[in-house]
Amino acid sequence: xxxxxxxxxxxxxxxxxxxxxxxxxxxxxxxxxxxxxxxxxxxxxxxxxxxxxxxxxxxxxxxxxxxxxxxxxxxxxxxxxxxxxxxxxxxxxxxxxxxxxxxxxxxxxxxxxxxxxxxxxxxxxxxxxxxxxxxxxxxxxxxxxxxxxxxxxxxxxxxxxxxxxxxxxxxxxxxxxxxxxxxxxxxxxxxxxxxxxx
Amino acid sequence: xxxxxxxxxxxxxxxxxxxxxxxxxxxxxxxxxxxxxxxxxxxxxxxxxxxxxxxxxxxxxxxxxxxxxxxxxxxxxxxxxxxxxxxxxxxxxxxxxxxxxxxxxxxxxxxxxxxxxxxxxxxxxxxxxxxxxxxxxxxxxxxxxxxxxxxxxxxxxxxxxxxxxxxxxxxxxxxxxxxxxxxxxxxxxxxxxxxxxxxxxxxxxxxxxxxxxxxxxxxxxxxxxxxxxxxxxxxxxxxxxxxxxxxxxxxxxxxxxxxxxxxxxxxxxxxxxxxxxxxxxxxxxxxxxxxxxxxxxxxxxxxxxxxxxxxxxxxxxxxxxxxxxxxxxxxxxxxxxxxxxxxxxxxxxxxxxxxxxxxxxxxxxxxxxxxxxxxxxxxxxxxxxxxxxxxxxxxxxxxxxxxxxxxxxxxxxxxxxxxxxxxxxxxxxxxxxxxxxxxxxxxxxxxxxxxxxxxxxxxxxxxxxxxxxxxxxxxxxxxxxxxxxxxxxxxxxxxxxxxxxxxxxxxxxxxxxxxxxxxxxxxxxxxxxxxxxxxxxxxxxxxxxxxxxxxxxxxxxxxxxxxxxxxxxxxxxxxxxx
Numbered sequence: 001x002x003x004x005x006x007x008x009x010x011x012x013x014x015x016x017x018x019x020x021x022x023x024x025x026x027x028x029x030x031x032x033x034x035x036x037x038x039x040x041x042x043x044x045x046x047x048x049x050x051x052x053x054x055x056x057x058x059x060x061x062x063x064x065x066x067x068x069x070x071x072x073x074x075x076x077x078x079x080x081x082x083x084x085x086x087x088x089x090x091x092x093x094x095x096x097x098x099x100x101x102x103x104x105x106x107x108x109x110x111x112x113x114x115x116x117x118x119x120x121x122x123x124x125x126x127x128x129x130x131x132x133x134x135x136x137x138x139x140x141x142x143x144x145x146x147x148x149x150x151x152x153x154x155x156x157x158x159x160x161x162x163x164x165x166x167x168x169x170x171x172x173x174x175x176x177x178x179x180x181x182x183x184x185x186x187x188x189x190x191x192x193x194x195x196x197x198x
Numbered sequence: 199x200x201x202x203x204x205x206x207x208x209x210x211x212x213x214x215x216x217x218x219x220x221x222x223x224x225x226x227x228x229x230x231x232x233x234x235x236x237x238x239x240x241x242x243x244x245x246x247x248x249x250x251x252x253x254x255x256x257x258x259x260x261x262x263x264x265x266x267x268x269x270x271x272x273x274x275x276x277x278x279x280x281x282x283x284x285x286x287x288x289x290x291x292x293x294x295x296x297x298x299x300x301x302x303x304x305x306x307x308x309x310x311x312x313x314x315x316x317x318x319x320x321x322x323x324x325x326x327x328x329x330x331x332x333x334x335x336x337x338x339x340x341x342x343x344x345x346x347x348x349x350x351x352x353x354x355x356x357x358x359x360x361x362x363x364x365x366x367x368x369x370x371x372x373x374x375x376x377x378x379x380x381x382x383x384x385x386x387x388x389x390x391x392x393x394x395x396x397x398x399x400x401x402x403x404x405x406x407x408x409x410x411x412x413x414x415x416x417x418x419x420x421x422x423x424x425x426x427x428x429x430x431x432x433x434x435x436x437x438x439x440x441x442x443x444x445x446x447x448x449x450x451x452x453x454x455x456x457x458x459x460x461x462x463x464x465x466x467x468x469x470x471x472x473x474x475x476x477x478x479x480x481x482x483x484x485x486x487x488x489x490x491x492x493x494x495x496x497x498x499x500x501x502x503x504x505x506x507x508x509x510x511x512x513x514x515x516x517x518x519x520x521x522x523x524x525x526x527x528x529x530x531x532x533x534x535x536x537x538x539x540x541x542x543x544x545x546x547x548x549x550x551x552x553x554x555x556x557x558x559x560x561x562x563x564x565x566x567x568x569x570x571x572x573x574x575x576x577x578x579x580x581x582x583x584x585x586x587x588x589x590x591x592x593x594x595x596x597x598x599x600x601x602x603x604x605x606x607x608x609x610x611x612x613x614x615x616x617x618x619x620x621x622x623x624x625x626x627x628x629x630x631x632x633x634x635x636x637x638x639x640x641x642x643x644x645x646x647x648x649x650x651x652x653x654x655x656x657x658x659x660x661x662x663x664x665x666x667x668x669x670x671x672x673x674x675x676x677x678x679x680x681x682x683x684x685x686x687x688x689x690x691x692x693x694x695x696x697x698x699x700x701x702x703x704x705x706x707x708x709x710x711x712x713x714x715x716x717x718x719x720x721x722x723x724x725x726x727x728x729x730x731x732x733x734x735x736x737x738x739x740x741x742x743x744x745x746x747x748x749x750x751x752x753x754x755x756x757x758x759x760x761x762x763x764x765x766x767x768x769x770x771x772x773x774x775x776x
Contacts, residue, residue, distance in 0.1 A: 017477065017481065020478075021472040051434070056454045059759065080439055082448060083448065083688060084448060084641070085628065085631075085644060085690075086628055086641075087451065088691065090451060090455055098666050099625050099628065101626070103457065103624050103625075103759050122454065125442070126438055126442065
């Protein structure tokens with residue numbers, strides 16, 4: 001399913017929450033995290049250095065964004081700097097890295113072929129607001145039932161939706177909810193592109 | 199702040215109050231002062247609930263001044279939970295008010311003969327103590343309401359709930375916040391039981407007619423405070439993440455790291471984490487008309503707390519913080535923030551440590567008393583404690599006792615105190631601190647971070663595995679020192695990354711007291727405190743065997759990383775070699 005929703009910025013936070021649980025992204029795989037963020041998503045070096053302080057790839061804490069490579073089906077999670085000793089320990093290049101040596105990412109793959117692929121992105125805390133809109137506007141992939149849950153939990157969004165197109169057909173929010181929550185399609189992957197009216 | 203209030207609850211006839219000079223304890227505050235008094239004046243082998251134990255309540259060195267973040271209060275005693283020395287600290291208003299009245303500490307000693315309950319009023323006219331049996335078995339919220347009716351709403355209160363009156367080992371001492379709600383707790387180690395054993399229900403502090411404490415060098419102090427605040431505001435953790443999401447911002451991160459203990463430390467990841475994360479909590483609070491950003495005391499610039507409203511938009515509790523959300527949430531398989539908030543409210547009202555209670559319920563779930571994920575069952579178990587039933591008293595005695603009663607092998611405690619929200623199998627370094635802290639398992643014992651950057655504790659190579667022992671040692675030293683200042687530990691993040699912010703903190707202390715403390719002096723202070731505490735514990739019967747994590751951390755791998763705790767016992771025994 002392909003879904004295109006035009007929304008008022010006011011209701012953006014409800015959609016941003018999808019990103020903390022993770023959404024699929026179609027992009028390049030076989031590239032380093034740094035390459036992905038910078039060259040494929042257009043995030044600046046300065047932003048990466050200053051704001052993306054905690055990074056996980058496939059459950060492991062990453063120190064070197066240039067070496068760790070995203071693979072088909074990988075899970076990449078990005079966060080700002082976190083509190084607490086453990087929060088500090090989990091940061092990239094943390095002074096306390098030895099504390100979490102057991103879960104530190106060590107790249108085992110030598111050369112990977114760069115190709116089109118699918119991986120999962122998770123965004124946490126301060127990065128949700130900063131980078132969330134970038135991903136939502138580029139397009140995210142998730143099970144239809146998760147989108148249905150957003151509509152069910154926040155029916156007030158109906159007043160701030162400017163238009164919905166499902167597989168190139170115009171539908172209203174109720175029709176969309178019915179479709180996304182029906183047994184036939186709730187498990188199906190849905191590509192969602194948000195058009196945010198600023 | 200040169201006076202000490204000494205209240206002898208066991209005096210002939212009525213409790214006796216003496217106000218004396220700080221004397222030999224001069225220059226000490228917070229944990230430094232509580233641990234010095236306990237070390238010097240309490241027999242290490244005494245029963246924690248006996249007349250020989252003392253309860254010491256001490257503001258920090260900078261409390262009551264214009265210094266930002268200086269509202270922590272330390273409460274010390276011999277712990278009924280661990281059997282060793284204890285310092286638990288809390289935010290709220292009492293620290294600032296007590297300091298402005300000129301008191302460096304309240305020491306409550308002795309034990310009343312009967313079962314009468316007392317309230318203490320401290321104001322500019324002195325100290326008054328009165329019998330008030332009408333307060334018996336009231337929750338902290340109702341107790342504070344009664345004090346407001348009697349003394350007005352410009353007071354602050356330090357109180358215990360029914361758990362403290364029943365002298366349960368998981369009981370806390372509540373301090374009121376800026377809205378005069380009993381939401382800030384010196385939670386750990388059963389300090390509430392010691393207050394209950396002294397027959398004191400509530401201490402009311404009224405600082406009307408007092409002024410801010412004056413520094414010796416006003417200009418230098420003002421400049422240092424300005425730099426300190428600037429440092430806190432510009433740092434991404436203290437200036438952005440904590441104000442926006444509170445400490446619960448850690449849920450998603452620890453979960454992603456696979457170090458988020460779930461189902462009584464069975465797994466390192468919780469499927470419902472996003473439903474109880476700081477991001478979700480903040481959004482819910484804002485949506486319901488609560489607050490996602492709120493300070494627990496005047497002068498707080500980080501404002502990591504919040505106000506949690508129920509579904510109908512009515513106040514339920516303060517924002518449950520990370521440890522609470524984890525203990526009652528992920529650790530018990532509960533992913534409903536409303537139920538977790540209710541558990542937080544009940545803990546605050548009954549006067550219970552949220553970490554100890556969450557872990558205790560996790561152990562009860564492991565025993566099959568209720569199922570993992572049963573939120574209503576968990577609420578009912580906490581209510582059992584308030585009722586004082588036999589089951590409630592067992593649960594209110596903490597995870598270790600509950601594990602013994604129900605025959606559970608997997609009980610996550612060190613020195614009898616429940617482990618906080620970081621699995622030591624995934625993050626070994628925190629396990630070193632859990633195992634060796636004189637306080638029992640305590641995530642805040644190795645929190646303050648100014649080690650190699652400022653050469654506090656000497657230089658170590660953090661990249662070597664053996665560096666974990668040295669790092670834990672230095673973190674514990676720095677934390678003991680910061681715990682003496684009255685500063686909220688959350689300043690540690692800015693201090694970690696910004697040497698000038700650490701320097702500003704030192705400059706504030708120096709300007710206030712007319713001193714010239716250096717980083718070496720801070721190290722010496724921290725070592726001195728830890729040495730006192732370790733010596734007390736040794737005399738109370740502790741050996742190196744008590745500096746160990748429970749056996750299951752070494753033999754049960756935790757998914758998703760399937761790792762175990764691998765620091766050797768011999769290495770743990772070297773943590774305090776200096």
